[in-house]
Amino acid sequence: MNKPAMPGGAVTAVSARRPAIIVAPKSLTQQISDHIRSEIIHDNIKPGEWIREKALTEQFGISRTPLREALQILATQRLIEIIPNRGAVVVALSDDEIRHLLEVYVRLDVFAAELACEKATPLDDETIRRHLATMAEAYHAGDRYTYFDANQAFHLAIAAASHNPVLIEMHAQLNLRLYRTRYLGVLQAENWAKAFNEHEPIAEAFLNRNASELARLVSEHLGFAWRMVSSDEVANAAATPVDLARTA
Amino acid sequence: MNKPAMPGGAVTAVSARRPAIIVAPKSLTQQISDHIRSEIIHDNIKPGEWIREKALTEQFGISRTPLREALQILATQRLIEIIPNRGAVVVALSDDEIRHLLEVYVRLDVFAAELACEKATPLDDETIRRHLATMAEAYHAGDRYTYFDANQAFHLAIAAASHNPVLIEMHAQLNLRLYRTRYLGVLQAENWAKAFNEHEPIAEAFLNRNASELARLVSEHLGFAWRMVSSDEVANAAATPVDLARTA
DNA sequence: CGATTTCATGTTGTCGACAATACGCAAGGC
DNA sequence: GCCTTGCGTATTGTCGACAACATGAAATCG
Known part of the structure; x- marks a missing residue:
């Protein structure tokens, strides 16, 4: 080889x-x-x-x-x-860049949720239910890592239920760019309870195919995500600050 | 060297x-x-x-x-x-893929338009006015190539006026993937007049910062774009059809 | 005669080597 | 003292060569 x-x-x-x-x-x-x-x-x-x-x-x-x-x-x-x-x-993402990323991410997530209400199959429903259950288990067990994974899977599953490959990919792409920030955020967030409890109504709205309510909840939920990451600059700290000015 | x-x-x-x-x-x-x-x-x-x-x-x-x-x-x-x-x-894009691309593109365009209503500067206004003027000139001169370029610039300028770099980039990325299809579409479309005449109210709604009207018009306008490309399969014809099944 | 195997050829995948560039430090000049 | 200049070194950029793989055609076997 x-x-x-x-x-x-x-x-x-x-x-x-x-x-x-x-x-x-x-x-x-x-x-x-x-x-x-x-x-x-x-x-x-x-x-x-x-x-x-x-x-x-x-x-x-x-x-x-x-x-x-x-x-x-x-x-x-x-x-x-x-x-x-x-x-x-x-x-290294600045606070502004994170804000811009989340701003677009929210819209894609909302759009995916709305589309999912039209296009989702029973299999999608089951997948989402399963991830929600895993989140609940991990939450009550205090296992933040498993919780985070399930949380990711939950949001990706909603995107997948839109059955639009382009949307799924764009969503995933933004998710990747935000992953680290959210990863560090979730692992040290104080109001884990609040974040967790928002998922139940989201899932419910989805399963009832209540698109407008779902859109509202998702927007709100991710607005919360923003407040979470924006308040600690730990998530943005660069190991070795680099001066890129000369290359601009 | x-x-x-x-x-x-x-x-x-x-x-x-x-x-x-x-x-x-x-x-x-x-x-x-x-x-x-x-x-x-x-x-x-x-x-x-x-x-x-x-x-x-x-x-x-x-x-x-x-x-x-x-x-x-x-x-x-x-x-x-x-x-x-x-x-x-x-x-080679299939009809379905083009539909999926446009579906997301419309949402990003609408979002950009809404954001632009909040964030646009006088400079943005001027740029958009200029592109609209170029489109009008090219239209009356019957110059489809110049028209297409100005049309592209017009839509990109609206995206740019959102002042969200992430959105601008995503929008541009989808635009690239659709570029060829629209390029071939515009150059042979019959109802050029209709497409052109839709830009005036779009620009007007933008300059008046009428976000909801702008969103409606943009959606409608790109719905038209879809009808334009979907009806000719010429845009999708592959030079050398390739069997990718074995690699799936 | 049809199906399979073997092999020749062209194309992609990976490598090590060399060239070009940037960086840090010391020497020199103002 | 501080800025500039000139090197040595480390790192990236590009190349040509070889290896691995895929394709298609000829040869072989049933």
């Missing part, structure tokens, strides 16, 4: 590649970008941090070509910023 | 690169992706057509590395699709 990939966990490359007509093999570039994306949104690589190609190639046991292709993907998704001849930095 | 880049027009590389603290130099990858994107949306490279790396590297006089990075960008923007070990094809 390629290098032994001995250091660290890494991507484990592709172990046994069978012809298997059905499943398309994932390209190395895709695997790498997925992995780095995950590291970024889970705050293992901090905003403002420089991404050194050499370090990553050694970590993954690959060459710089697929890595650089992966970086182009992440830059297009606005998770990193590539500065010509200087390298790539993890994007 | 690098290769003579002798064949064809090509990218002309970077002619004179000065240190120039103010302006960031555009990377080769960026230049190439911009160029190919332009070729795709202007229908010079047809949907369904395979993108051969060798051909393009020779055309541009560059190596495959920056080209492949450019392709990753275009794939992330959903203008091409990269199929592992097989290559890249220009995306």
Whole structure:
């Protein structure tokens, strides 16, 4: 195959590649970008941090070509910023940028909810019910991580119920850019109870196909999300503040 | 610098690169992706057509590395699709996909229009007035190309007046994916008059900051755009139909 | 004759090496 | 003292070469 990939966990490359007509093999570039994306949104690589190609190639046991292709993907998704001849930095969101992102995210979420009221199938209903149940369990067990995952799944499921692939993708894209902020927000928020209790009526409005009520609730709910993240700047702290002025 | 880049027009590389603290130099990858994107949306490279790396590297006089990075960008923007070990094809939109794209595009356009009513500056007003004037001139002169450009600029200007960078970018992204379809649509539409005459009231509603009226008009206007493209399948014809089933 | 296998060819995937650029630090000039 | 200049080093940008894979045609077998 390629290098032994001995250091660290890494991507484990592709172990046994069978012809298997059905499943398309994932390209190395895709695997790498997925992995780095995950590291970024889970705050293992901090905003403002420089991404050194050499370090990553050694970590993954690959060459710089697929890595650089992966970086182009992440830059297009606005998770990193590539500065010509200087390298790539993890994007650090300002309060204003978070506000702008949420502003659009809310509208897409509302639109998805409205569409979902028209298009959702019984299977969608069941999925959403299941995620709500998981959230409740995790909430009562005090398990914030599981809660967060279920919460994410809940909102993505509503988007999925719109059955509009374009909307689903746009929604997911914004969700990714906001993921880290919400992740850090949820894990330390005081009024978890309030946030949680808003999901019950949302789910109810959806299951009753009450589009206008659903839109109202979702707007309100995410307005709350904004208040949550905007009040702690911890979520925005950059590990290594970078001066980008010269490249503007 | 690098290769003579002798064949064809090509990218002309970077002619004179000065240190120039103010302006960031555009990377080769960026230049190439911009160029190919332009070729795709202007229908010079047809949907369904395979993108051969060798051909393009020779055309541009560059190596495959920056080209492949450019392709990753275009794939992330959903203008091409990269199929592992097989290559890249220009995306061919089905009628359903166009409908889904327009459905989201309309919502973003409406949202932008509403926001613009709150946030627009006198400068925005002037820009929009100017584009409207250009459209009128081109319309009366029967110049469909200039008209199309001004029409694009008009809609982008409304988005820009929202002063929300995230919204502007999302709007632009969808606009790109729909560009070719609308481009081909406008150039052969019969009821050009109707489409044109709708812009006057839109501009008026905007300049009067009448958000709800503006939203209504924009929705209606783009509903018209949908009827325009949906009725000719010419816009969707693939040069070389490709069977992607095996890679699903 | 039809289905399968083998192989030749073209294309993509990955790599290591070299070139170009930016950065930090020391030396020099005002 | 402070700004400028000139290097050495680290990092990114680009390239050509080779490896892996897919495709289609010829050859083989039933």
